[in-house]
Amino acid sequence: MNNKHFAKLLIDWYETNKRALPWRESSDPYRIWLSEVILQQTRVAQGLPYYEAFVSKYPKVEDLAAAPADEVMRTWQGLGYYSRARNLHACAQQVVDLYGGKFPETYEQLLQLKGIGSYTAAAIASFAFKEVVPVVDGNVYRVLARIFGIEADIADAKTKQIFESKAAELISQEHPDAFNQAIMEFGALHCTPHNPLCMTCPFQQACVAYRGGLQRALPVKSKKVKVRTRHFYYLIMKDEKERLLVKQRQAGDIWQGLYDFPLIESESPLDTEQLKAALKTTFGLDRVTTVEDVAGKTFKHILTHQRIYASFVSISLTQSDISKINQNPQIAHNEWVNEAKLEELPKPILIEKFLKIMI
Ligand code: SF4
Helix, strand or coil: CCCCHHHHHHHHHHHHHCCHHHHCCCCCCCHHHHHHHHCCCHHCCCHHHHHHHHHHHHCCHHHHHHHHHHCCCCCHCCCHHHHHHHHHHHHHHHHHHHHHHCCCCCHHHCCCCCCCCCCHHHHHHHHHHHHCCCCCCCHHHHEEEEECCCCCCCCCCCCCHHHHHHHHHCCCCCCCHHHHHHHHHHHHHHCCCCCHHHHHHHCCCCEEEHHHHCCCCEEEECCCCCCCCEEEEEEECCCCCEEEEEEEECCCCCCCCCEECEEEEEEECCCCCHHHHHHHHHHCCCCCCCCCCCCCCCCEEEEECCEEEEEEEECCCCCHHHHHHHHEEEEEEEEECCCCHHCCCCCCCCHHHHHHHHH
């Protein structure tokens, strides 16, 4: 099968089978960029309401650039991978500051923007500006590995180059936008990871994986992700005005910029006595008498590389404890907030789940 024939079969399949998605109706680079950033590592069904929320709250890139950081994080809340939200905001500001609110039109220029990697740059450049540059995401790896029998390990960063070259050979010169949309959609709907629809596949005859029964073996991915287990003991502390102590998470860990509660972290579960000892060493609170599990359960929260077990414990504070907390430089970035303010703050979904039960 020559390259032109491949592209034609793929685009024909796409025209018949594509899903009607709102960003596909648009050639506006701002909307395309929003949808691509939101959909990375997120299913369409989950990402769609977020896309709609962003478009309605921030119809233009200037609106997003001018929005307060906390509000952008709040709108993103629940999608995970919060560095993407921070980059989204920073990128919108760059587009306004450097390009007067108009996205640059080439792959190379787009690559210079905050948070835009080769995949997103290729998607915007081809969908919005019809530049002939291939997209390569997980779906594309799978489709190309199977049809052409590419056995390179996709966990190895160097492999990307092999797939990019193959996609660059195949991409339609006339319709790079449709080709790129089509190959990703084909991977998402037809040549799926576990149950590829080989019986109705337009590439069946040419497909190396189909002919060799290698659908499960391709693409090759060797590296196992190491999962880290963390036990969080969130401290529910109230002052005399019934305000809760919250803290903003800092750089260097998950959920940067979001708000949760001060916490004691451990690699293994802690009992009440161990918790009291940790309160003393971590926060200087040496006279805490009551430590109560307020939710009555442990929340399990799974991230790509982490498994978090979170408990929420209320601790009784004296006035002198509160002064100690307020003066403790280790507990910087803390704030006493009332219920209304707590509601407004951007928070990890784990904290939202807890608050839903408790408030
Ligand atoms: S024949 Fe099966 S494995 Fe090959 S491209 Fe089609 S769906 Fe994928």
